Amino acid sequence: MVNLLIEVLGKLGRSTLLTLQRMGDANILGFSAMAMLVQPPWQGRHIVQQVYALGVGSLVIIAITGAFTGMVLALQGYYMLAKFGSESLLGSAIALSIIRELGPVLGAFMMIGRAGSSITAEIGIMRVTEQLDALQMMAVNPKARIIMPRIIATVIALPLLIALFDVVGLAAGYVIGVDLLGVNSGAFIAEMVTKVRMEDLNIGWIKTIVFGLLIGIICTWYGYRAEPTTEGVARATTQAVVLSSVSVLIFDYILTSFFL
Amino acid sequence: MIKVQNLSRRFGEFLAVAPTDLHIHKQKTTVIMGGSGSGKTTLLRLLSGLEQASTGHIWFDNDSDLTCMAARHLYALRLRMGMVFQYSALLNSLNVYENVSFPLHEHTNLDESLIRTMVTMKLEQVGMRGFEHLMPSELSGGMAKRVAFARALITDPELVFFDEPTSGLDPIAAAVVTRLIQQLTVKTKMTSVVVTHDVAAGLAIADWVILLWQGRVIAEGTAEHIANSSDARVQQFIQGKPDGPIPFSRSDTPYLETLMQVDSHG
Numbered sequence: 001m002v003n004l005l006i007e008v009l010g011k012l013g014r015s016t017l018l019t020l021q022r023m024g025d026a027n028i029l030g031f032s033a034m035a036m037l038v039q040p041p042w043q044g045r046h047i048v049q050q051v052y053a054l055g056v057g058s059l060v061i062i063a064i065t066g067a068f069t070g071m072v073l074a075l076q077g078y079y080m081l082a083k084f085g086s087e088s089l090l091g092s093a094i095a096l097s098i099i100r101e102l103g104p105v106l107g108a109f110m111m112i113g114r115a116g117s118s119i120t121a122e123i124g125i126m127r128v129t130e131q132l133d134a135l136q137m138m139a140v141n142p143k144a145r146i147i148m149p150r151i152i153a154t155v156i157a158l159p160l161l162i163a164l165f166d167v168v169g170l171a172a173g174y175v176i177g178v179d180l181l182g183v184n185s186g187a188f189i190a191e192m193v194t195k196v197r198m199e200d201l202n203i204g205w206i207k208t209i210v211f212g213l214l215i216g217i218i219c220t221w222y223g224y225r226a227e228p229t230t231e232g233v234a235r236a237t238t239q240a241v242v243l244s245s246v247s248v249l250i251f252d253y254i255l256t257s258f259f260l
Numbered sequence: 261m262i263k264v265q266n267l268s269r270r271f272g273e274f275l276a277v278a279p280t281d282l283h284i285h286k287q288k289t290t291v292i293m294g295g296s297g298s299g300k301t302t303l304l305r306l307l308s309g310l311e312q313a314s315t316g317h318i319w320f321d322n323d324s325d326l327t328c329m330a331a332r333h334l335y336a337l338r339l340r341m342g343m344v345f346q347y348s349a350l351l352n353s354l355n356v357y358e359n360v361s362f363p364l365h366e367h368t369n370l371d372e373s374l375i376r377t378m379v380t381m382k383l384e385q386v387g388m389r390g391f392e393h394l395m396p397s398e399l400s401g402g403m404a405k406r407v408a409f410a411r412a413l414i415t416d417p418e419l420v421f422f423d424e425p426t427s428g429l430d431p432i433a434a435a436v437v438t439r440l441i442q443q444l445t446v447k448t449k450m451t452s453v454v455v456t457h458d459v460a461a462g463l464a465i466a467d468w469v470i471l472l473w474q475g476r477v478i479a480e481g482t483a484e485h486i487a488n489s490s491d492a493r494v495q496q497f498i499q500g501k502p503d504g505p506i507p508f509s510r511s512d513t514p515y516l517e518t519l520m521q522v523d524s525h526g
Contacts, residue, residue, distance in 0.1 A: 086497060129347065129352070130345050130347060133310050134351070136335075137343040137412075138338070139335045139336070140366055141331070185505060231391055
């Protein structure tokens with residue numbers, strides 16, 4: 001019995017140490033790569049390329065997700081508010097939900113699925129095919145050339161994509177609430193303008209920047225440290241998506257509780 | 261040019277390279293030979309700084325130790341190096357021209373027309389002129405290897421590492437590549453470190469041969485010295501004999517014992 005307990009505690013200790021070691025390694029890789037932003041050779045062109053690849057490539061999926069989120073919120077919100085005769089609050093309910101919570105979280109999930117997984121897979125394949133080693137042998141630091149532009153690009157692209165998510169979501173909520181469900185247009189807009197403060201927008205921005213950083217660091221780290229086999233890259237991609245999603249939810253809770 | 265002292269590399273319990281002392285002579289071709297899994301590629305990666313040594317030192321030009329060098333110094337040193345990888349390692353988002361010109365675009369401010377001329381010359385040397393627009397996915401293994409060769413040589417490095425330069429090449433291309441290594445070493449005073457298990461090509465181009473077995477140097481010397489070695493392991497390797505002191509199987513467990521274990525475990 002005592003032996004079993006020692007064995008269980010030993011396994012728990014080892015896995016905790018391993019997790020802490022990985023977290024430390026990911027942070028060291030991520031932040032040391034980002035430090036190269038201010039060192040020559042400048043990687044501006046590669047950052048712009050990555051913002052384009054990650055951002056423009058995710059535009060459609062973000063717009064679709066935003067639209068349907070706004071539409072569902074309008075239907076559900078109207079159903080709930082109608083019970084209390086407060087349909088006029090629909091505009092503010094949709095706006096606050098999307099700007100403070102759903103926009104950043106769902107947008108981050110879409111970014112993880114669309115761009116995060118491709119970042120991990122791309123870097124992992126570069127590891128398998130020795131392209132990262134080849135860069136090093138050509139005196140090009142992969143942290144500066146591959147890792148840093150992708151992290152910075154996620155930090156830049158995610159807030160912009162979520163701004164789009166918010167706008168499309170609000171517009172879709174307006175169409176469903178006002179045109180389909182018959183909520184008064186003036187009340188919808190007025191409630192939205194009155195109830196949504198600059199502080200709410202700022203919370204949304206801060207969340208998107210933090211989520212972008214998380215996605216960038218986690219997805220690049222998993223790719224960079226992927227076992228150099230096809231199975232290793234597949235596993236790294238799955239783990240990157242899962243861990244990024246869970247991290248977004250955890251940090252969403254932390255940030256929400258901090259700002260409330 | 262490179263002096264190695266007590267260099268070893270261990271992966272967990274597995275000793276890939278046992279503590280080793282050796283010299284890579286300047287402006288000479290050093291060929292590292294050995295069977296599969298003998299530690300040749302690991303040794304090459306250690307020498308190029310791609311792999312972290314478990315013990316020992318690698319002195320470059322007698323004054324810089326690669327094993328404890330700051331990253332920026334290592335990158336500065338790599339401007340003087342080139343490497344041809346076993347599986348080419350071309351950047352697959354770039355075409356042939358962009359791959360070969362990559363080091364020039366990264367580290368020089370040369371005019372694009374001059375870069376184009378230099379790339380054309382290198383591609384001509386490896387017989388790949390006219391394929392500039394192709395992507396790596398459109399190349400055969402041998403063609404990719406030749407492009408990698410051109411890329412490694414585009415900056416005229418002082419030291420070039422070749423990992424299995426002739427594997428995957430047809431006999432003519434292999435002969436061209438072998439001759440190119442010889443010519444460049446003589447004409448441009450380049451130092452070459454070649455890892456191969458192609459005995460004929462290795463002995464043909466080598467000024468110095470290092471023979472590895474199970475991560476240990478079992479013989480070194482000139483090609484002639486190695487060819488005439490009385491060591492049975494050396495003779496078995498260079499003559500490609502199936503039987504001899506170097507066993508085909510790498511397992512330490514007797515075959516019968518393994519079979520009995522399989523049987524008892526169902």
